[in-house]
Amino acid sequence: MSNILHISASIRGDESVSRQLGTTIVNGVAAKSGATVTERDLSANNIPFVDAARFDANLTPAPDRTPEQAELAAIADALIAELQSADTIVFSVPVYNFGVPAVVKAWADLVARAGTTFHYTANGPEGLLTGKKAYIAAASGGTPIGSDFDFMSSWLKFFLGFLGITDIELVAADGIMGEGGEEKIAEAKQEAVRLAA
Numbered sequence: 001m002s003n004i005l006h007i008s009a010s011i012r013g014d015e016s017v018s019r020q021l022g023t024t025i026v027n028g029v030a031a032k033s034g035a036t037v038t039e040r041d042l043s044a045n046n047i048p049f050v051d052a053a054r055f056d057a058n059l060t061p062a063p064d065r066t067p068e069q070a071e072l073a074a075i076a077d078a079l080i081a082e083l084q085s086a087d088t089i090v091f092s093v094p095v096y097n098f099g100v101p102a103v104v105k106a107w108a109d110l111v112a113r114a115g116t117t118f119h120y121t122a123n124g125p126e127g128l129l130t131g132k133k134a135y136i137a138a139a140s141g142g143t144p145i146g147s148d149f150d151f152m153s154s155w156l157k158f159f160l161g162f163l164g165i166t167d168i169e170l171v172a173a174d175g176i177m178g179e180g181g182e183e184k185i186a187e188a189k190q191e192a193v194r195l196a197a
Contacts, residue, residue, distance in 0.1 A: 002035040005086035009042045009101045010094045010139075017173050017185055021137035021192045022092030025171070028196025030087055038082055042103040048075060050109045058113055076110040083111055088133045089165070091156065095140035095174075099151040107160055117163050127164020134160055136170040137192060141177035145170070169195055 006026045010016035027028065030037055048054065057069035060074045065073060093104060099123070111117055118127045136156060145148050157168055158176035 001104045002033055004029055004035045004037045004088045004090060004144055005040065005082050006037060006090045006092065007042060007107070008039045008090065008092035009104050011043050012094075016094065017091065017139035017188075018092040018094045018137050019185075021139065021173065022090045022135070023189055024189060025090050025135050025196045026138060028041060028193060029090075032197070035088065037122075038086065040082060042107055043101070047079075047103050047106045047110070049106045058110070059157055072115040076113065079107060079111050080113060080116060083117065083129055086132060088135070090137065091155065092103040092133045093139075093152060095138065095145070095150065095152045097144045098143055098149050100155060104156070112159075112163070125162065129160055130164040130166075132165050132167070133197065134168045136167050136168065136172075137189060138172040138174070139176060139188075140172065140174040142175060145172035145174040171195055184185070 002023070004026055006022055008016070008019045008022060008189060010018050012019075026037055031037060039116060052056070054072045054076075056074035060069055060073070061140050062070070062073075062077075096102075114120065117129055118125050136153060137154055138145050143152075153170060153172070157170075160166070160168060171188055171191045173185045176184050
């Protein structure tokens with residue numbers, strides 16, 4: 001059976017537009033495929049930032065880790081396992097100050113593990129999480145998605161490609177704090193339904 005991993009990052013809970021868009025995609029894909037769904041709310045699960053000790057633990061092969069290193073690496077191991085087992089990954093991500101929320105960068109630093117999610121080759125790094133489909137459900141109060149100062153979607157697409165995930169579709173409700181915000185949200189929801197159909 002296939003598995004959908006839904007990664008959300010907004011601090012706004014159920015009021016989050018990005019979460020609503022992502023949930024629409026998740027529900028649509030699950031309904032047509034019968035997939036199971038794994039939810040990972042980055043804003044609610046205290047994703048740690050990487051420090052030197054956690055970095056060393058994450059790079060140490062599991063059989064060689066000390067008990068302290070095993071404890072430090074446990075969260076990265078869990079996040080990586082979620083990615084590896086997912087066939088479809090749906091990101092519900094808002095734009096915060098032109099980029100991804102800090103917790104998304106913290107998540108990325110934990111899952112980018114040489115030898116596990118990517119490896120180095122003679123031609124440079126190569127992603128190991130191939131054959132997966134990803135959707136980005138984005139929301140922005142003012143930053144136009146796809147503009148020169150939207151560093152969220154461009155960075156997230158690049159990072160996913162770095163891991164080997166290149167089949168990516170994006171739906172966005174942007175500029176929703178300005179005029180016509182409700183209409184933009186409604187249009188984005190219709191697009192999310194279409195993408196998941």
